[in-house]
Amino acid sequence: MNQNILAPRGTQDLFGKRAYRWHEIKKIIRNIMDLYGLSEIITPTFEYTELFERSVGEETDVVQKEMYTFLDKGGRSITLRPEGTAGAVRACIQNNLLQGNLPLKLFYFANCFRYEKPQAGRFRELNQFGVEVFGASGAEIEVDMISMLMRIFAEFKITRGLTLAINSIGCKVCRKSYVDALNEYFAKHKESYCSTCQTRMNKNLLRVLDCKQEKCTALNETAPKITEYLCPDCKKEFIRLQNLLQLNGIAFKIDNKLVRGLDYYNRTVFEFIARTPDGNNLAVLGGGRYDDLVQSLGGSQTPAFGFGMGLERLLMLLEEQNYEFSTPKSCDVFIVNASKGNPDAETLAWQLLADLRKQNIASELDVMQRSVKAQFKYADKINANFCIVIGEDECKTKMLTLKNMKNSEEKQMVYEEVLNYLCQQQQ
Numbered sequence: 001m002n003q004n005i006l007a008p009r010g011t012q013d014l015f016g017k018r019a020y021r022w023h024e025i026k027k028i029i030r031n032i033m034d035l036y037g038l039s040e041i042i043t044p045t046f047e048y049t050e051l052f053e054r055s056v057g058e059e060t061d062v063v064q065k066e067m068y069t070f071l072d073k074g075g076r077s078i079t080l081r082p083e084g085t086a087g088a089v090r091a092c093i094q095n096n097l098l099q100g101n102l103p104l105k106l107f108y109f110a111n112c113f114r115y116e117k118p119q120a121g122r123f124r125e126l127n128q129f130g131v132e133v134f135g136a137s138g139a140e141i142e143v144d145m146i147s148m149l150m151r152i153f154a155e156f157k158i159t160r161g162l163t164l165a166i167n168s169i170g171c172k173v174c175r176k177s178y179v180d181a182l183n184e185y186f187a188k189h190k191e192s193y194c195s196t197c198q199t200r201m202n203k204n205l206l207r208v209l210d211c212k213q214e215k216c217t218a219l220n221e222t223a224p225k226i227t228e229y230l231c232p233d234c235k236k237e238f239i240r241l242q243n244l245l246q247l248n249g250i251a252f253k254i255d256n257k258l259v260r261g262l263d264y265y266n267r268t269v270f271e272f273i274a275r276t277p278d279g280n281n282l283a284v285l286g287g288g289r290y291d292d293l294v295q296s297l298g299g300s301q302t303p304a305f306g307f308g309m310g311l312e313r314l315l316m317l318l319e320e321q322n323y324e325f326s327t328p329k330s331c332d333v334f335i336v337n338a339s340k341g342n343p344d345a346e347t348l349a350w351q352l353l354a355d356l357r358k359q360n361i362a363s364e365l366d367v368m369q370r371s372v373k374a375q376f377k378y379a380d381k382i383n384a385n386f387c388i389v390i391g392e393d394e395c396k397t398k399m400l401t402l403k404n405m406k407n408s409e410e411k412q413m414v415y416e417e418v419l420n421y422l423c424q425q426q427q
């Protein structure tokens with residue numbers, strides 16, 4: 001195939017079993033959303049670029065380097081959404097959803113686009129399962145949503161090395177004194193940090209704490225800790241969060257270096273980390289509180305909390321852990337036409353096919369002009385449970401031969417009996 005028309009780097013095709021698994025994952029998650037009282041929101045794949053600049057933050061990596069942005073034919077700057085929160089918040093404000101019953105609890109499945117270096121489980125078109133809840137300012141909603149996530153992980157049997165890491169990054173007030181302290185510390189050690197960190201020190205200071213380079217992580221060990229700078233209100237909320245998690249029997253660890261890459265977070269941020277079979281830690285999910293975003297996008301002051309989880313990563317993790325997905329329903333009945341060209345056999349075969357499907361019995365007939373032998377072989381290959389043979393005799397006597405493909409047993413039955421028998425087999 002011509003290289004120029006292969007799928008672009010960082011994208012993937014899902015088909016067969018994996019496409020089926022994909023939908024099974026969503027179905028399981030949807031059921032849990034019902035249980036916890038969340039409703040779905042579906043927003044456009046693209047928005048005006050300004051929305052992401054104003055929400056995600058102009059100085060973030062996402063906006064600076066990773067967005068798929070273009071001018072449309074009308075000359076407006078459009079961006080394929082790099083994440084789901086901004087669009088969800090925009091939709092809530094625009095449709096007056098925040099004037100209704102609060103808390104408003106929403107979930108979505110959104111394909112997002114980021115120009116990143118592709119790696120295992122990370123794609124340039126990525127699918128996010130996200131949750132955004134509006135109107136509740138305290139730790140209760142956070143713990144309720146985290147317990148919902150525990151339920152999801154339990155449902156998927158993700159337990160190996162599963163760790164909940166939490167942190168508080170404070171509010172506008174206390175973050176100021178923390179940022180001052182950090183600035184002072186970074187100024188002393190600037191030259192010892194990597195070049196990316198040195199750039200971040202000027203633009204997106206907190207992200208320095210995120211750096212995975214060895215020399216930076218070592219330096220960050222002794223950097224000032226946000227939790228030591230929290231104002232009384234933020235401290236109180238952070239302790240309440242910990243108490244409520246304990247009350248619900250949810251284990252956690254405090255990770256002072258957890259800051260999340262996006263601008264809009266305040267107070268609680270969290271991450272779930274799982275261990276892959278080869279012993280690596282994999283962040284499967286992250287999120288936090290963002291109490292000022294609604295207002296900064298033109299809504300009224302509304303506290304909010306949310307998270308996003310990459311479905312590609314989840315699928316990868318489940319496959320690595322040999323999660324038992326259910327298998328797609330296979331063919332129940334294959335109709336073997338042994339009298340090709342005979343109009344009566346043709347009519348009977350199509351009639352039978354229609355009647356079987358009416359009863360929700362998965363049925364097929366030959367569409368490839370195959371010989372009888374080849375039809376049986378094909379039925380075997382698609383794992384059909386039964387074959388019904390239709391030939392000249394069957395047309396005359398109206399007796400059909402039903403062959404059980406698993407044990408090769410054959411039964412002769414009249415038309416109605418076959419239908420009844422197969423219906424019973426379904427139950």
Ligand SMILES: [Zn+2]
Nearest residue numbers: 171174231234
């Ligand atoms: Zn504070």
Ligand SMILES: [Zn+2]
Nearest residue numbers: 194197211216
């Ligand atoms: Zn660094």
